[in-house]
Amino acid sequence: xxxxxxxxxxxxxxxxxxxxxxxxxxxxxxxxxxxxxxxxxxxxxxxxxxxxxxxxxxxxxxxxxxxxxxxxxxxxxxxxxxxxxxxxxxxxxxxxxxxxxxxxxxxxxxxxxxxxxxxxxxxxxxxxxxxxxxxxxxxxxxxxxxxxxxxxxxxxxxxxxxxxxxxxxxxxxxxxxxxxxxxxxxxxxxxxxxxxxxxxxxxxxxxxxxxxxxxxxxxxxxxxxxxxxxxxxxxxxxxxxxxxxxxxxxxxxxxxxxxxxxxxxxxxxxxxxxxxxxxxxxxxxxxxxxxxxxxxxxxxxxxxxxx
Amino acid sequence: xxxxxxxxxxxxxxxxxxxxxxxxxxxxxxxxxxxxxxxxxxxxxxxxxxxxxxxxxxxxxxxxxxxxxxxxxxxxxxxxxxxxxxxxxxxxxxxxxxxxxxxxxxxxxxxxxxxxxxxxxxxxxxxxxxxxxxxxxxxxxxxxxxxxxxxxxxxxxxxxxxxxxxxxxxxxxxxxxxxxxxxxxxxxxxxxxxxxxxxxxxxxxxxxxxxxxxxxxxxxxxxxxxxxxxxxxxxxxxxxxxxxxxxxxxxxxxxxxxxxxxxxxxxxxxxxxxxxxxxxxxxxxxxxxxxxxxxxxxxxxxxxxxxxxxxxxxxxxxxxxxxxxxxxxxxxxxxxxxxxxxxxxxxxxxxxxxxxxxxxxxxxxxxxxxxxxxxxxxxxxxxxxxxxxxxxxxxxxxxxxxxxxxxxxxxxxxxxxxxxxxxxxxxxxxxxx
Numbered sequence: 001x002x003x004x005x006x007x008x009x010x011x012x013x014x015x016x017x018x019x020x021x022x023x024x025x026x027x028x029x030x031x032x033x034x035x036x037x038x039x040x041x042x043x044x045x046x047x048x049x050x051x052x053x054x055x056x057x058x059x060x061x062x063x064x065x066x067x068x069x070x071x072x073x074x075x076x077x078x079x080x081x082x083x084x085x086x087x088x089x090x091x092x093x094x095x096x097x098x099x100x101x102x103x104x105x106x107x108x109x110x111x112x113x114x115x116x117x118x119x120x121x122x123x124x125x126x127x128x129x130x131x132x133x134x135x136x137x138x139x140x141x142x143x144x145x146x147x148x149x150x151x152x153x154x155x156x157x158x159x160x161x162x163x164x165x166x167x168x169x170x171x172x173x174x175x176x177x178x179x180x181x182x183x184x185x186x187x188x189x190x191x192x193x194x195x196x197x198x199x200x201x202x203x204x205x206x207x208x209x210x211x212x213x214x215x216x217x218x219x220x221x222x223x224x225x226x227x228x229x230x231x232x233x234x235x236x237x238x239x240x241x242x243x244x245x246x247x248x249x250x251x252x253x254x255x256x257x258x259x260x261x262x263x264x265x266x267x268x269x270x271x272x273x274x275x276x277x278x279x280x281x282x283x284x285x286x287x288x289x290x291x292x293x294x295x296x297x298x299x300x301x302x303x304x305x306x307x
Numbered sequence: 308x309x310x311x312x313x314x315x316x317x318x319x320x321x322x323x324x325x326x327x328x329x330x331x332x333x334x335x336x337x338x339x340x341x342x343x344x345x346x347x348x349x350x351x352x353x354x355x356x357x358x359x360x361x362x363x364x365x366x367x368x369x370x371x372x373x374x375x376x377x378x379x380x381x382x383x384x385x386x387x388x389x390x391x392x393x394x395x396x397x398x399x400x401x402x403x404x405x406x407x408x409x410x411x412x413x414x415x416x417x418x419x420x421x422x423x424x425x426x427x428x429x430x431x432x433x434x435x436x437x438x439x440x441x442x443x444x445x446x447x448x449x450x451x452x453x454x455x456x457x458x459x460x461x462x463x464x465x466x467x468x469x470x471x472x473x474x475x476x477x478x479x480x481x482x483x484x485x486x487x488x489x490x491x492x493x494x495x496x497x498x499x500x501x502x503x504x505x506x507x508x509x510x511x512x513x514x515x516x517x518x519x520x521x522x523x524x525x526x527x528x529x530x531x532x533x534x535x536x537x538x539x540x541x542x543x544x545x546x547x548x549x550x551x552x553x554x555x556x557x558x559x560x561x562x563x564x565x566x567x568x569x570x571x572x573x574x575x576x577x578x579x580x581x582x583x584x585x586x587x588x589x590x591x592x593x594x595x596x597x598x599x600x601x602x603x604x605x606x607x608x609x610x611x612x613x614x615x616x617x618x619x620x621x622x623x624x625x626x627x628x629x630x631x632x633x634x635x636x637x638x639x640x641x642x643x644x645x646x647x648x649x650x651x652x653x654x655x656x657x658x659x660x661x662x663x664x665x666x667x668x669x670x671x672x673x674x675x676x677x678x679x680x681x682x683x684x685x686x687x688x689x690x691x692x693x694x695x696x697x698x699x700x701x702x703x704x705x706x707x708x709x710x711x712x713x714x715x716x717x718x719x720x721x722x723x724x725x726x727x728x729x730x731x732x733x734x735x736x737x738x739x740x
Contacts, residue, residue: 143445
């Protein structure tokens with residue numbers, strides 16, 4: 001008998017409210033005619049588990065949202081996906097003129113244009129991911145208010161959709177390598193891992209920002225500034241070899257410094273082999289992701305009410 | 308009690324919202340600046356504590372739901388009615404996990420789908436074909452499942468020819484049809500539906516109601532929120548009546564509808580314009596209010612189909628010398644222009660109204676209107692020459708409800724009963740043989 005009255009009822013309620021998990025999947029109960037999924041809905045307070053399993057269950061939705069973002073991104077633009085190439089390419093041209101030629105910044109012994117372009121390609125994957133993703137919860141407000149799914153799917157798909165832009169810009173990078181006669185070394189096998197590190201950093205930052213953006217639209221004004229400042233704090237226009245020894249390791253606190261340096265080493269085979277710096281970057285990136293995920297989950301419960 | 312045959316169990320469920328408080332009227336500039344300077348830090352602190360509810364200062368709290376307990380058996384179709392703000396949608400949102408309850412427990416046994424809106428996630432830049440997949444995925448369908456049902460969905464929607472056209476070029480009717488078609492091919496064990504029948508053209512609505520009948524009879528558990536009393540009466544055996552976040556009645560649909568009727572929990576039944584500057588009208592006459600009343604004088608939006616209903620217009624005449632004729636325009640929920648009425652009677656016919664305060668009421672007899680929503684537009688015009696002083700479209704609305712007691716014009720027939728009006732006529736039948 002489920003219905004309980006009076007005191008017993010109150011006890012039951014208190015019992016329920018002291019639980020930490022919001023929606024506890026009691027799992028699958030075996031039944032003669034198949035399986036019945038039971039969902040318990042309870043109030044939720046404080047920190048809650050991340051529940052990667054939930055996100056995995058909604059992987060098809062993740063796929064469709066990413067696919068939609070890719071399809072829609074360059075609709076009604078004249079140049080279409082060319083923008084994915086123009087963005088890093090034009091930045092490279094400007095950097096080459098001002099930083100390469102006029103300021104004469106060192107470029108680790110490779111031509112400055114390909115030096116800055118290679119940094120730009122992986123940087124833009126990160127930066128565009130952060131920009132799109134941090135506003136994603138607000139732009140998906142209507143969906144959030146009408147359907148249930150693990151909310152984390154939204155910022156993840158926003159970053160993943162930038163993967164196509166990355167591939168296009170990367171193809172141009174390969175073309176430039178042919179042009180400058182640079183052969184990749186065996187270090188190229190590290191490329192997927194470095195891409196993953198860029199993704200982890202981007203997602204970590206985005207989870208913090210997108211969750212905050214739901215509550216405080218101030219985030220929208222902070223992001224462009226943050227991204228720009230971060231760009232100059234990352235060795236794209238200049239080389240991290242400007243820093244030596246201990247300082248270079250500390251520089252790794254900016255996870256994108258490790259990513260850009262590592263990316264350049266993996267694809268172009270420059271001498272600046274990543275040392276302790278990339279280890280620091282990896283730790284920071286993972287810490288950002290885990291803390292971001294917990295923060296996001298904590299804020300998640302009020303998204304539909306506030307956004 | 309065998310728990311196995313329950314699909315939904317709700318126990319002491321409550322949901323509290325914080326709403327923005329009005330700011331105090333008089334504040335010193337210094338105080339405002341000081342508060343303004345402190346505010347970001349206070350907010351940042353509350354954000355870090357995880358208690359932030361947006362950038363506005365939110366202190367007032369309201370319970371949108373309180374102490375809700377009920378059970379739904381497998382295969383049962385439960386109606387949920389109540390006036391606007393009674394908590395119907397909040398209840399569905401909690402049950403479909405969109406928002407988290409503040410207290411209580413709910414247990415849902417089975418695969419669920421919630422239909423709080425049709426077409427969620429659809430994108431205007433994408434084609435119809437692409438949107439079917441996208442919307443299906445958002446509603447919780449698997450890709451293989453969508454692929455399997457694709458042809459049926461397209462056929463049901465009737466937009467085959469525009470399948471590869473971006474949806475932004477669709478008419479709004481086509482968009483709704485496509486969206487509803489996807490929704491109607493969801494196959495959950497438990498379905499939560501919120502007032503989705505109020506969209507689409509008349510013909511398509513009929514198709515949807517038919518589909519709903521099918522779903523309801525197909526052994527699925529359905530929780531159905533609606534303002535459409537005739538649909539609720541037809542589809543649900545049991546109905547919960549919500550009022551101010553609590554359950555006012557839980558039981559037979561007919562009784563729930565009757566209780567709703569009796570308590571007259573209407574909101575759309577009255578419109579007032581206290582500010583003459585903003586009220587409809589001109590320098591000759593201004594509208595002050597429009598109300599839907601029943602015989603005992605109560606204002607209500609739930610009208611028994613057998614009883615007369617009065618539409619009352621309150622207005623102020625500002626200039627003398629004009630013959631002013633109040634008139635009312637009636638539309639049904641499908642937007643069909645049902646009829647128009649002009650003020651009648653020898654007292655005022657052709658006579659100018661002197662400045663002052665007036666109330667005119669038109670009485671529609673019982674057993675005349677059809678079931679469903681009636682939307683009323685209110686106007687005052689002058690004849691010879693024709694001047695429309697104001698025409699307030701959608702001034703008030705009310706529901707005509709047939710509680711299926713058997714003494715309405717519907718007789719003993721319980722199925723869909725078409726027509727803009729449903730008069731009770733005098734019949735004669737002679738036996739001739």
